[in-house]
Amino acid sequence: MWGWFGGGAAAQKKKDSAKNAILGLRAQLDMLQKREKHIMNQIEEQDQIARKNVNTNKTVAKAALRRKKTQEGTLDKTIAQIATLEAQINSIESANINRETLAVMEKSSEAIKAIHQGLTPEKVDEIMEKINEQNALSDEIVNVITQNPIGEQFDDGELEDELERMQQEHLDEQMLNTGQVPIADAVHKMPTPSNADPISSKKVAVEDDEEAELLKLQAEMAM
Template identity: 55%
Template sequence: MSGWGLGWFGGGAAKKDAPKKAILGLRSQLEMLNKREKHLENQMHEQDALARKHISTNKTAAKAALRRKKAFEHSLEQTNAQILTLENQIYSIETANINKETLDAMKNAGSAMQQIHAGLNIDKVDDVMENLREQQAIGDEISQAITSGVANNSIDEDELDEELAELQQEQLDEQMLKTGNVPVGDKVSKLPQAPISDVSRKTPARAEEEDEEEELRKLQAEMAM
């Protein structure tokens, strides 16, 4: 009874290791067949060389060597067929094992998602979102109530007059810079303008042109020397 119980609980691990053990057994057999293949090829080469050696001196020995070579060829064909069969079996088992592991991983992912979504439905999600919106609205109302009691809505008329005077002064300063006229009440006085010299009348383009002409004259003088 106890042995049956141990076999039952160990069955899962045995099933999981079965593909690995099968592949290891097939690879071991494949390695033996590969060695047999090389051995048969060597035997064929030896019998071929022996037949060539006795072809002129001892036809009976040469014929026997060819007969043995044919037997080795037949064994080699069987060995090659067995190698191909084992390689196909190994590939099939590896592919099936990969498919099974992929399917198991997908099943585990599905079970995990099922556990995550357990107890959830669209109605519960809607209820949660509605509750969040209500709480956010309550928070906004509370914030507005707190700030409305603290804010000072009174306006100081003296501060407004001072700010207005500053704006008027800034406007007068701008007019003086642009026109040179200083408005005084309703009258406008004309500020004397400083004479503009010929140098100040030169535009940047004219100054650059004169610099180029000066450089040209210097170059001509150097070439004349």
């Protein structure tokens, strides 16, 4: 994949170039740091010579001081060079990190683009609408299934009658087991009007005749 920093061999060449530059700078920096230590040792050595001969041989002491001053100037330049190299190394490393970071970000951008290929807000709305339609259809199917159960349907009234009959049979069975006569049987065993006392029947007939006679008299008096 080609990006902002090239691709393939070109990208690898740039990466190697930055790496080689850093390696070269670090090698030079290492050499300068060693030179710095050597110069500092030379300065210390000339200082000791000057101190040793300050009272006995001023010519030697002055020569040592001149060499010391020269080495101090060289040391200042070396320290400045070291600082410059360190700054360059930091700059190259930062630039290299930035390049690598941007390269990764570019690849991520391409990956997101590939994922979203052909996917638009309108397409998402269309898909969501289809999903909602299918969910609504599923709910309708469930409602139809639950409202129309499979199998023969029975009238609730018939079921209630059957239940009452079973309860009555159970009650009768309990009465037989306990020796008590059910209320319904007691009612059936009560004497019927045909078995009633003859005297009571005659009394009722007499009362009817008297009532009829009374009505007849009332009618005659009204004439």
